[in-house]
Amino acid sequence: MSEFGGMEDLLQDFLIEAGDLLSGVDNKLVDLERAPGDTGLLNEIFRGFHTIKGGAGFLNATELVTLCHLTENLFDKLRNVELRVTPEMMDVIMAATGSVRDMFGYLERGVQPPAADRGLIEDLKLAIAGQLVAGTPKAAPVAAPTKETALVPVVRAAVGADGLDWDALYAAVTGAAAPAVVEDSLLGKDPEEIITAAIGRRASDKPGYGGPVGRREGERQRDNSIRVDTARLDQVLNLSGEIGLTKNRLNALRSDILAGRADSETLHALDVAVSQLDLLVSDLQNAVMKTRMQPIGRLFQKYPRIARDLARGLGKDVELQLLGEETEIDKTMIEDLSDPIIHLIRNAVDHGVEPIGDRLSAGKPEKSIVRLEARQEGDHIVIIVADDGRGMNAERLRAKAVEKGLISDEEANVMDERQSYNLVFLPGFSTAAQVSDVSGRGVGMDVVKTNILKLNGTIDIRSAQGKGTTFTISLPLTLAILPVLVVRLADQPFAVPLSMVREILPIEAQHVQEVGGRATMVVRGEVLPIYTLSGLLGWPQDYTPEYGVLMQTAERNYVLAIDTFAGREDAVIKSLDAFRPKGVAGVTTLANGQIVLILDMKELLATSLEQGGTTREELLRKRLAVAA
Known part of the structure; x- marks a missing residue:
């Protein structure tokens, strides 16, 4: 009460x-x-x-x-x-x-x-x-x-x-x-x-x-309210009025056509009205999307206090610099970004920044700078958390992961620097010697990766020992519209997030090798595993895949084998709240009215890894059978 x-x-x-x-x-x-x-x-x-x-x-x-x-x-x-x-x-x-x-x-x-x-x-x-x-x-x-x-x-x-x-x-x-x-x-x-x-x-x-x-x-309710500039609402209102006028024009033309008037002038007027409606609806969609956009500065404003209190508690001198606060981001993303950015800032102040004595010994200024920056790049928002601290040691990260039993010695030996840095995202991984109230349990960075993946984003790490570490988060501009690549398995289309797609390659039998019991391809010197879309979905493979989509995630790169592809689409996502099949993130409708499933590639790939992946024989069985 x-x-x-x-x-x-x-x-x-x-x-x-x-x-x-x-x-x-x-x-x-x-x-x-x-x-x-x-x-x-x-x-x-x-x-x-x-x-x-x-x-x-x-x-x-x-x-x-x-x-x-x-x-x-x-x-x-x-x-x-x-x-x-x-x-x-x-x-x-x-x-x-x-x-x-x-x-x-x-x-x-x-x-x-x-x-x-x-x-x-x-x-x-x-x-x-x-x-x-x-x-x-x-x-x-x-x-x-x-x-x-x-x-x-x-x-x-x-x-x-x-x-x-x-x-x-x-x-x-x-x-x-x-x-x-x-x-x-x-x-x-x-x-x-x-x-x-x-x-x-x-x-x-x-x-x-x-x-x-x-x-x-965990119980805190989401803020469902949103502040919208009146100029943006005025634009939506004006476009709604224009659409109403165009609708009236189309109704009049429809009446003329039903009355038997189908001369070239009427058809031309119909074509003009439909083109105008298409343009107005596109403008209205963009205007409505803009009402969801909020300056990211409203999210950033709480972090200087957090960084200040943590640094003072650790006896460090840290200044948090905010850049790009005017950059706009989808309102629905703001609360989901809060925890990841807090963890990255705490990680930078606690692990990245050296104690004052160590900084002075290394010839660095007493005050450390942690930079929190946001900017828009094309249809993505990029958020950067960078420090000028000690940097990350790839060899130490691999040794710690082996010590904790998170990876094997064989896996550690073939890891490059980028893969070594990504070890920090593994659940339970921490380089802290002892657990404190700030860090040491190996949970924070796992939360970062999990929340970013939920937003269809990626996170990348760049580090130089003695100079600092930079975390770069890339997110779609909005979650309401998702650019996708439409691929086909036989006659059935599926959509995969375009943010994960790097290129499309032909799959040729002579280029497919088997390494460790799995089908692989060499792409610009990198050995990549091949996973068939039919295998990920648990469907029978009726044809040998002819194309491979090079997919890139924070954890691994791989080739997704498909029958063919239909092109790029801007998908309006419809969520499946009541019933969501495993490996399906949502549905969308293509321009031709066909309903297409948007695949959750992370979930599908996790299932395939548990089952051992795809062998070369399975991948090429149909083609080899035809050749015989």
Whole structure:
């Protein structure tokens, strides 16, 4: 049950606007730390916090107003030069903005946030009084309690008077045995009230800055709203009007033709009207697609704070440079890109950037630069995360993968540098000597690769020892339209993502060799395995494939053997939510009206690898039989 009855719309508007404002404040605080005398920055930060406080006041979020007011007072003293910016003061301010963001989490659940941590309030008051000194002890942030953990202090470990088995309920929710603590005052109340009370009590009992986030990361709902420039909406409206006029013209011509008027003038007018409709529909499609596009800067704006906090915790001096923030990307991609970019930035700061002493010994500047850049290249968006750190050692990566049992010695011996770098994407791979709260479990880079592949993208690594590492992500401009290559197996067409296609090659029997029990081809000096489309789909192979499509992924290159191909199409993807056969990413309709399956090549290839692939005899059986 929400505590904001009748104010839900106002609450949602506040959370969207205040979230953007707070992200902007965080970025400006990072800039302020580098330029503590910039009064313009201080004024902008002050205005941002003042606006957040005003919105919180409308919602009667008293504790949020209190925290914002104290922080605002500190900013006021800084901008009036009554105090000066120090690292300790910045730590307190950053903790305050973190606590404000945590309070937003409560508001997302329709719950009034509890009071901020007492230690944080005391530190803010000391800072305002100019009494905050270096080395002032501060409580560490605590993990955000969830609904499950919040139930611990209030759930009865017995059957209550209301007949509910609280032990069973608690075990079903948390998967753990129920505690013995009982609070009779909460029995019989609405579950949301119990959860709210528990969260508030748990937050006030715990030491540390900040309160709980409203949902766990995995439970956070997607933001389905989108901001659209009115000029783009006007364009859509104008095109809709033009299409309406053209439709009326076509209806009139249809009536004339049905009435028996089929002279050359009428047919010419029909041809002109159809051509005009085709052009208008294409323009409308492009205009509608543009309404989905959002500046990637809205995604980038939260990363400077993350990089700053991590670098300070590791004792490193790192500056995150943002480039190409105006580059637009499909709104549906933004949330899926958030985690991969966070992992890449954390990886760059933790693993890529050397400690300050090592940088100075190597003749490098004390401050390291991590670059986050976005740009559009053709029909793709390219995102780059680059550092000027120690770089990657291909030989060490191979040795570590062998040590962990992820690859064999034979596989390691034939790997080139590019393949060695891609080992970091294997689940469980990590070069960290020990697990920390930042890295070491071998999960982060696997998440990066998995999320990028979900977006039909690719990721490439370039590295030079002593100079740094560059991760390059390439993504389609939009997920609504996917360029595909239409290939054929007998008379049946299938579509494969064009982003994976490098070229089309003829398959000739004399060029097919068998290596390790698999059919292979040599393409410009590289030995590539051949997989038949019929074999991947589990269909009988009635004909010997005549063409091979050179496919390239982050993990491997291979040749997809097909009967023939029909050309390139821009596929409008229709997802199969209720029923999705294995190896099928979606469906599309070709220009001739034929329905075509869009293949998930990664899933199909994984199945084929489990079954051992295609032998040369299987590939050429039909042709050899005919020749005999």
